[in-house]
Amino acid sequence: xxxxxxxxxxxxxxxxxxxxxxxxxxxxGKHIRLQLFPLSATLVVLEDGGLGMAGDTAAHDAxxxxxxxxxxxxxxxxxxxxxxxVLEGDTEFAIALGKVLxxxxxxxxxxxxxVVGDVAATQISQRLQxxxxxxxxxxxxxxxMAAEFxxxxxxxxxxxxxxxxxxxxxxxxxxxxGRLDKRMEKLSARLDALLKLHA
Amino acid sequence: MTDKTxxxxxxxxxxxxxxxxxxxxxxxxRKYDLMNDVMSAxxxxxxxxxxxxxxxxxxxxxxLDVAGxxxxxSRLFSRKVGSEGSVVLTDINASMLGVGRDxxxxxxxxxxxxxxxxxxxxxxxxxxxxxxxxxxLRNMTHKDRALAEMQRVLKVGGRLLVLEFSQVWKPLAxxxxxxxxxxxxxxxxxxxxxxxxxxxxxxxxxxxPDQETLKQMMLDAxxxxxxxxxxxxxxxxxxxxxxxx
Numbered sequence: 001x002x003x004x005x006x007x008x009x010x011x012x013x014x015x016x017x018x019x020x021x022x023x024x025x026x027x028x029g030k031h032i033r034l035q036l037f038p039l040s041a042t043l044v045v046l047e048d049g050g051l052g053m054a055g056d057t058a059a060h061d062a063x064x065x066x067x068x069x070x071x072x073x074x075x076x077x078x079x080x081x082x083x084x085x086v087l088e089g090d091t092e093f094a095i096a097l098g099k100v101l102x103x104x105x106x107x108x109x110x111x112x113x114x115v116v117g118d119v120a121a122t123q124i125s126q127r128l129q130x131x132x133x134x135x136x137x138x139x140x141x142x143x144x145m146a147a148e149f150x151x152x153x154x155x156x157x158x159x160x161x162x163x164x165x166x167x168x169x170x171x172x173x174x175x176x177x178g179r180l181d182k183r184m185e186k187l188s189a190r191l192d193a194l195l196k197l198h199a
Numbered sequence: 200m201t202d203k204t205x206x207x208x209x210x211x212x213x214x215x216x217x218x219x220x221x222x223x224x225x226x227x228x229r230k231y232d233l234m235n236d237v238m239s240a241x242x243x244x245x246x247x248x249x250x251x252x253x254x255x256x257x258x259x260x261x262x263l264d265v266a267g268x269x270x271x272x273s274r275l276f277s278r279k280v281g282s283e284g285s286v287v288l289t290d291i292n293a294s295m296l297g298v299g300r301d302x303x304x305x306x307x308x309x310x311x312x313x314x315x316x317x318x319x320x321x322x323x324x325x326x327x328x329x330x331x332x333x334x335x336l337r338n339m340t341h342k343d344r345a346l347a348e349m350q351r352v353l354k355v356g357g358r359l360l361v362l363e364f365s366q367v368w369k370p371l372a373x374x375x376x377x378x379x380x381x382x383x384x385x386x387x388x389x390x391x392x393x394x395x396x397x398x399x400x401x402x403x404x405x406x407x408p409d410q411e412t413l414k415q416m417m418l419d420a421x422x423x424x425x426x427x428x429x430x431x432x433x434x435x436x437x438x439x440x441x442x443x444x
Contacts, residue, residue: 003428004249011252028255029424029441047255047328047358055426055439057414 003053010051017104021049024100027093033063036071062089204340207402213340220338221292223396230391232269237386246435250362251275259283260328265317266290266335270299273310288312317345325354333362337407346420353442365436366409410436
């Protein structure tokens with residue numbers, strides 16, 4: 001009974017984001033396999049522009065693969081992470097669906113208000129948002145602390161400026177080597193000419 | 200010499216099946232919904248709602264509910280198609296159709312109800328966006344003819360949804376057999392005073408084609424693409440076929 005339940009949830013999400021329907025409708029009947037290790041699911045675009053779970057025998061037109069580390073970067077709103085999502089098959093469809101899924105949001109306050117009323121739903125939502133903001137801040141602080149510790153106290157991670165200096169040194173070494181190589185070639189050519197002359 | 204067909208586990212003359220099925224449904228019509236709720240523990244509502252969601256029907260669409268009997272699906276589809284669309288409820292059995300029509304009228308859902316044979320649908324070609332038959336196909340004498348008719352009345356791009364009992368997941372089969380052949384007739388006797396009709400329902404489920412066979416039958420009837428969902432471990436399957444040309 002998981003498919004009816006998930007289809008219900010997807011339907012609810014599309015209903016809350018009604019702008020998505022016209023974007024999905026041109027792809028009606030197409031299937032996409034979403035893989036977020038170890039989970040995977042195949043979705044189908046319905047004829048009304050909604051989304052549902054695909055049947056047991058559906059062949060997918062496109063697939064979207066996201067590794068666990070990439071999922072963390074996506075959750076952290078890392079803009080460069082989107083280019084690392086692996087798309088296969090009908091990429092136009094996969095990109096269009098990806099954009100729609102990315103822009104969709106769950107209006108949980110609206111859903112909550114039906115159960116506990118408007119006032120309580122707003123208060124719960126505010127507390128939740130404050131909680132998420134505080135957790136994010138704490139996580140950022142912890143990350144900074146850990147980075148500082150591994151850079152200063154127990155050097156395990158290189159500092160940015162050290163890495164840049166190292167990169168510059170490598171560039172200089174590469175250029176010097178290139179010049180040395182050219183000089184060696186020239187000397188070798190002259191040596192060959194002298195040997196031929198005295199042969 | 201006339202052709203033979205199945206009526207539950209019995210083999211009967213083809214012309215006899217429609218009459219016998221008619222008698223069964225005439226007998227169970229009044230308590231059909233109560234029995235459905237008891238037999239499926241209310242799950243038939245979830246299966247039907249899922250079928251409506253997967254149909255992709257939108258406002259303004261035309262929907263045909265074949266063998267729609269008590270009108271559950273017609274009611275759900277009416278909400279989806281809105282005032283610009285239309286739903287037609289059909290059933291070969293006058294008693295079942297009467298129950299559905301009266302109930303829809305009582306609820307203020309204006310749905311035309313039409314008594315007709317699914318093997319000879321009285322509609323023009325390419326007329327509907329979606330056709331649905333829920334728990335009705337297994338009672339039809341010539342399933343291939345009925346499927347071909349449903350394909351004919353669909354527009355190109357239209358969908359047929361077949362919601363029907365199917366082949367249950369193997370490990371659950373012994374338990375399901377006990378339920379079907381012992382409990383089901385007993386419930387029929389206690390709740391509807393009609394054990395024989397519910398014995399037929401159990402037998403007809405076993406004689407119905409399994410998921411893959413029905414999929415092939417739909418492809419043979421002219422559907423370009425067919426997919427199916429196993430629901431509740433295969434107790435029920437929802438087949439969705441697309442008319443592609």
